[in-house]
Amino acid sequence: MRRGEGHAHLAPFSFKVAALMLDIAFIRQNADAVRAAIKNKRVDLDLDLLLTTDKERRTLLGELEQKRARKNEIAQLISKASKEDRPTLIEEGKAVKVALEQREPAMTEVQKRFDELMLKVPSLPRPEVPIGVGEEDNVEIRKVGTVRTFDFKAKDHVELMTLHGMVNWEGPRKFAGGRSYALMGTGALLELAVTRLAVDTLVERGLTMVIPPVMVKERAMTGTGFFPLGREEAYAITADELFLVGTAEVPLVSLHADETFEASALPIRYAGISNCFRREAGAYGKDTKGLYRVHQFTKVEQVVFCVPDEEMAEKEHYQLLGNAEAILAKLEIPYRVALACTGEIGLGQTRKHEVESWMPGRNEGKGAYNETHSCSTLGDFQARRSNIRVRTADGTTAYAYTLNNTAIASPRILIPLLENHQNADGSITLPKALVPYMNGVTVLRPKA
């Protein structure tokens, strides 16, 4: 993490709106920029292969279209032709048809290869995004709140939750497998409390609450950019060809797939709550202790659709970030905001801020900031894939912009909540804002 650069690092936005749009024409004309994005985002994609495939595709398309034009012409002529001329024309029509049928499989095949490659093309990171590989290259923007120094031996969340009987660790692992858990008693109540606090905060700030489906078709996964590259991460329900979502972002964005908004209808701001399911493939052995990384969790997610206007998207982005920060403030959890580097942002994200909460028990008890929220701008990446458009004042259409940010994810958020607010005797003093959601209880006491 590079420090102290903060906002000074932010460069003025230098792309025109159109330049962000990754259609094949743009890719052809800006191959170098795309190549850089592929490299910096560490995407496994051979751009030259895409470009030659595109060339192949267009050549074949031209050929086919010529044949089709002739086919249409002949069909047209036959309807007007005399009895004598008909047989000849029908013969030619048949010939053209056969020629078409011979070439069409090649087109289908090329198109398929082309589409598969296109789905792997990343969006271009915005200019202010630092180039880097891993977490250590993220740039800290600011720290908020004071990290507490304990005058006693602080416990980590596993100890605390065990002490309070908040989790059944063992039972679920037997019948549901690794990374399973059951929230019990005050643990379960706390999850309901923090999610409800988050929901109320967002509703108060004008977002519309949504409880969406969590089983979705492949189209939704691809449309939001999680497939094909993140396929391994999703649970599949093969009998019905459905997938369990890893975030409500998927159904919330898909809610408007294939729609064309009137510009006046935007922005649309949603707060969705859902269970989230993640296989955590590739994270074997990582964060296996406790509730930091689990297969199933509850998340309140914010999703915004807005017109494709950079200034507007900026405003929305920082508003989403502000919403998350407001929730952390209510929970009185110290946190920091960082700008994720190119290697850490997703295929579709053009910029991502991470909000990392202070977790005293991490890093072998020395404490660490760890991600609890991530705030992303995706430009028109998802809108392209999901076919979500906006009709502008002059009657033309363009792809909408989408943004999203976590509001709260539990049980992960319970880690900083419990660890930061613990007392020497193992009791936990709840932040004031949470008390009403816990039916007036101000201090949680360990089970006797």
Added chain:
RNA sequence: GGAGGGGUGACCGAGUGGUCGAAGGUGCUUGAUUGGAAAUCAAGUGUACUGAAAGGUACCGGGGGUUCGAAUCCCUUCCCCUCCGCCA
């Protein structure tokens, strides 16, 4: 799960093999009229791909088939509606 009905442009809605990218209406845009507006009249008004352009191609829920030719015929699939069954 069983039986039936339906999916056409921003919206309503016509269209059962060629002259249909699609009548008519609504809406919208522009112009005329008006002091201004309403009303009226006239013209225009889908999307995507491809091409330097002219143009061409594709799209009537999705996919496939029949045919020289498909919105129209056939198969299949998804979604919606009605009735029956089951059910939190």
